[in-house]
Amino acid sequence: MPATDDLFEPADHAGPGDLPDPEDLADRTDLSDFDEFLRISAGLTGFDETELRATGMAHEHHRTTLAHRVRDEHALIHLWYVGAWPNEAPSSARAHDEGLMWRTFHGTPPGAAAPGYGSWAEAPRGGGDR
Amino acid sequence: MSARWDAIVVGAGFAGSLVAQRLGAQGWRVLVLEAGRPADSAAATATAYRAAAGGTPTSPYPHSADAPSPDVGDLTGLPDGGFTATGYLVQRGPLPYASGYLRANGGTGLLWTGLAPRMHPEDLRTADLGHGRNWPITYRDLEPYYRRAERELGVAADADRQREAVGLPIPDDYAFPMRAIAPSYLDRRLADALDGRTVRDPAVADPATLTVTATPHARNGLPTEPGRPGRPLGSPCAGSASCVPVCPTDAKYTPLRTQARWAPTVRLRTEAVVSRVLADGTGRVTGVEYLSGGAAHRVEAELVVLAAHAIENAKLLLLSGLANRSDQVGRNLMDHPVLLTWGLMPRPVGPYRGPGSTSGLEAFRFGAPRLLRAPFRIEIGNWGWSWAAGPPQTEVTALLGAGLRGKELRDRLGDRLGRQFSLQFELEQPADPANRVTLDPSLRDGLGLPRPVLDYDLSAYVRRGMASARAVSDQLFALLGAEDHTRYEAGPQWPGRLEFEGRPYAYRGAGHAGGTHVMGDSPVNSVVDQWQRCWDHPNLYAVGCGSMPSLGTSNPSLTMAALALRSADRIHRDLLALRRPVTLPATRPPGPVSASVSGPAPSPLPAPSTPPAETIRESS
Numbered sequence: 007m008p009a010t011d012d013l014f015e016p017a018d019h020a021g022p023g024d025l026p027d028p029e030d031l032a033d034r035t036d037l038s039d040f041d042e043f044l045r046i047s048a049g050l051t052g053f054d055e056t057e058l059r060a061t062g063m064a065h066e067h068h069r070t071t072l073a074h075r076v077r078d079e080h081a082l083i084h085l086w087y088v089g090a091w092p093n094e095a096p097s098s099a100r101a102h103d104e105g106l107m108w109r110t111f112h113g114t115p116p117g118a119a120a121p122g123y124g125s126w127a128e129a130p131r132g133g134g135d136r
Numbered sequence: 137m138s139a140r141w142d143a144i145v146v147g148a149g150f151a152g153s154l155v156a157q158r159l160g161a162q163g164w165r166v167l168v169l170e171a172g173r174p175a176d177s178a179a180a181t182a183t184a185y186r187a188a189a190g191g192t193p194t195s196p197y198p199h200s201a202d203a204p205s206p207d208v209g210d211l212t213g214l215p216d217g218g219f220t221a222t223g224y225l226v227q228r229g230p231l232p233y234a235s236g237y238l239r240a241n242g243g244t245g246l247l248w249t250g251l252a253p254r255m256h257p258e259d260l261r262t263a264d265l266g267h268g269r270n271w272p273i274t275y276r277d278l279e280p281y282y283r284r285a286e287r288e289l290g291v292a293a294d295a296d297r298q299r300e301a302v303g304l305p306i307p308d309d310y311a312f313p314m315r316a317i318a319p320s321y322l323d324r325r326l327a328d329a330l331d332g333r334t335v336r337d338p339a340v341a342d343p344a345t346l347t348v349t350a351t352p353h354a355r356n357g358l359p360t361e362p363g364r365p366g367r368p369l370g371s372p373c374a375g376s377a378s379c380v381p382v383c384p385t386d387a388k389y390t391p392l393r394t395q396a397r398w399a400p401t402v403r404l405r406t407e408a409v410v411s412r413v414l415a416d417g418t419g420r421v422t423g424v425e426y427l428s429g430g431a432a433h434r435v436e437a438e439l440v441v442l443a444a445h446a447i448e449n450a451k452l453l454l455l456s457g458l459a460n461r462s463d464q465v466g467r468n469l470m471d472h473p474v475l476l477t478w479g480l481m482p483r484p485v486g487p488y489r490g491p492g493s494t495s496g497l498e499a500f501r502f503g504a505p506r507l508l509r510a511p512f513r514i515e516i517g518n519w520g521w522s523w524a525a526g527p528p529q530t531e532v533t534a535l536l537g538a539g540l541r542g543k544e545l546r547d548r549l550g551d552r553l554g555r556q557f558s559l560q561f562e563l564e565q566p567a568d569p570a571n572r573v574t575l576d577p578s579l580r581d582g583l584g585l586p587r588p589v590l591d592y593d594l595s596a597y598v599r600r601g602m603a604s605a606r607a608v609s610d611q612l613f614a615l616l617g618a619e620d621h622t623r624y625e626a627g628p629q630w631p632g633r634l635e636f637e638g639r640p641y642a643y644r645g646a647g648h649a650g651g652t653h654v655m656g657d658s659p660v661n662s663v664v665d666q667w668q669r670c671w672d673h674p675n676l677y678a679v680g681c682g683s684m685p686s687l688g689t690s691n692p693s694l695t696m697a698a699l700a701l702r703s704a705d706r707i708h709r710d711l712l713a714l715r716r717p718v719t720l721p722a723t724r725p726p727g728p729v730s731a732s733v734s735g736p737a738p739s740p741l742p743a744p745s746t747p748p749a750e751t752i753r754e755s756s
Contacts, residue, residue, distance in 0.1 A: 052543035080536050083541065083545070084533075103186060106546075107549060108488075110553060112486075115186060116190070116376070116488065119376070124375075125375040126494070126518065128321060130554060
């Protein structure tokens with residue numbers, strides 16, 4: 007099922023004369039500042055700033071965010087969790103691999119890791135055998 | 137002078153690559169014509185797939201406007217429960233043929249799941265069970281070729297388990313090339329909860345006893361006899377969890393592995409779209425016409441083998457006006473309709489790890505219940521809800537839409553994704569002549585060739601199988617203590633949706649097209665004989681799942697491979713009767729067949745760097 011989002015308005019549909027959305031994050035915060043971007047991202051994603059930096063994606067996601075005129079919470083969380091701005095391809099294969107949604111259950115995306123023969127037989131980290 | 141090949145193989149997929157390998161090894165000159173393009177390396181394909189954030193199984197492969205590939209994304213369900221279809225296949229319904237296939241070098245065998253169970257002797261006698269057709273051969277005829285196919289593909293399985301749990305008569309001295317693939321953690325949790333328990337199929341009087349059973353795989357496991365000499369099989373599966381669409385470490389068998397062993401007498405030409413099989417006035421075929429580079433070309437051969445996919449083989453026979461004395465060409469189109477159920481296990485199971493399915497439940501495949509409802513094999517799905525309800529980003533979108541943010545989002549998502557599992561009920565669909573491929577001359581592809589038109593439906597027998605499958609699923613979920621999230625909502629995600637006795641069901645296609653040049657024991661009611669040789673044309677073969685009179689409940693690629701190897705033996709004998717093969721020097725050093733071909737050469741071997749001389753005319 008493709009990731010879709012009714013709330014989201016793609017940036018390239020926002021013409022130069024459009025008024026900013028009142029709920030637009032850019033209205034309230036200065037996302038152009040990297041530290042501020044990271045702080046906001048941590049609050050929205052539930053991953054702390056250290057965890058976000060450890061993905062190696064913080065600067066790439068910051069650039070992706072700044073490339074969009076219309077930015078809302080939903081889009082920013084989607085970027086971190088899925089590795090792609092809504093309705094767009096990931097900025098790189100790595101962006102996809104580092105999507106936080108996989109970390110929520112200690113998983114890895116298809117094809118991104120080769121944990122070794124029989125690894126799938128082991129109890130998952132953070133759960134399983136009781 | 138016109139070059140004349142010993143054999144032309146149309147299609148470089150599963151069956152075609154095997155036939156070409158066997159014929160080349162026996163010294164025959166074989167031209168393989170593949171409509172699609174070569175694929176990139178498996179590692180590069182895997183990277184492209186990730187960079188696109190996933191997609192349909194054919195999406196990371198090269199697509200060609202001249203040889204379009206049907207894709208599952210061509211189908212969309214409608215709010216009222218109907219469907220629309222775009223793309224290459226013309227779908228007339230009433231239900232959609234719900235599978236895609238890939239026209240590229242290696243074919244759909246590049247993106248197959250890699251499950252390789254044998255068919256059961258009973259599966260070849262479906263007409264005796266009241267539905268569909270019987271095979272003209274028995275399991276005993278196939279058994280030696282199953283062994284050869286298992287060696288060629290490198291099958292990992294446990295012979296004892298296959299005898300006990302599936303009831304396969306595998307000879308006592310037989311060992312699969314590799315030990316069974318390790319069951320997933322999910323398999324073991326299901327075995328804990330289900331083994332020895334019983335469930336009731338509403339169509340059947342007696343309860344069925346459950347046993348979670350490891351499935352044979354054509355992916356590298358651990359060798360059965362580590363010290364045994366033989367062809368190295370490669371590294372074991374590394375758990376990349378992306379067999380569909382591609383194994384990045386090449387641990388899954390694909391036809392490219394067989395192609396790597398082709399003798400130098402086998403030549404491959406890609407982006408060569410065969411448009412017609414040519415025949416003389418006596419019924420013998422003389423070669424094929426193909427379109428490539430904007431021109432039509434003709435090549436001649438002693439014998440032609442169609443191995444282009446069940447639907448493509450039917451299309452070629454229909455286009456050529458051949459082999460259809462029985463009026464069965466294109467008919468009996470079958471697939472495995474797959475009923476999916478999905479939910480959340482009580483505790484984390486570590487989904488999205490390892491092969492897509494490592495074990496299954498075999499209790500509903502055989503026996504008297506087949507008289508009443510379609511049998512089904514249950515695959516345990518290791519990849520969460522990805523096939524059933526969408527990949528993890530679907531869940532992200534749902535939770536975001538519900539307003540979850542921050543730590544609550546993280547915890548809730550992790551809890552749900554970590555407990556996802558699915559069951560895949562692969563149902564037998566018996567041969568039905570009304571399910572068919574035809575051609576409509578007014579609907580043409582980019583090269584001007586008629587597109588396949590499909591009429592397709594699921595019979596009451598299959599629908600009763602679905603109802604039984606769903607009832608079994610309900611009981612399995614109860615035994616597992618799992619939350620059932622199965623919903624077959626009318627809408628875009630379920631083009632294959634139907635109602636039966638007041639309940640909604642939906643299916644996806646397993647990609648197991650068969651039946652369209654059905655094998656039989658009489659030219660009156662079948663297209664090919666037991667060797668997959670067209671009754672009407674002694675030097676024209678049509679190989680692949682299209683020959684299968686029934687699919688049973690086994691993923692059919694292994695059986696297709698066994699049939700292809702059996703046909704290759706017969707083709708070799710046919711060619712010997714027609715002419716002698718290239719003989720190799722008696723003092724040939726050990727190792728792979730070299731390019732030095734000597735001895736009496738009955739026909740000119742086309743130089744490697746130039747195409748054989750052909751009659752080239754303007755493309756119409």
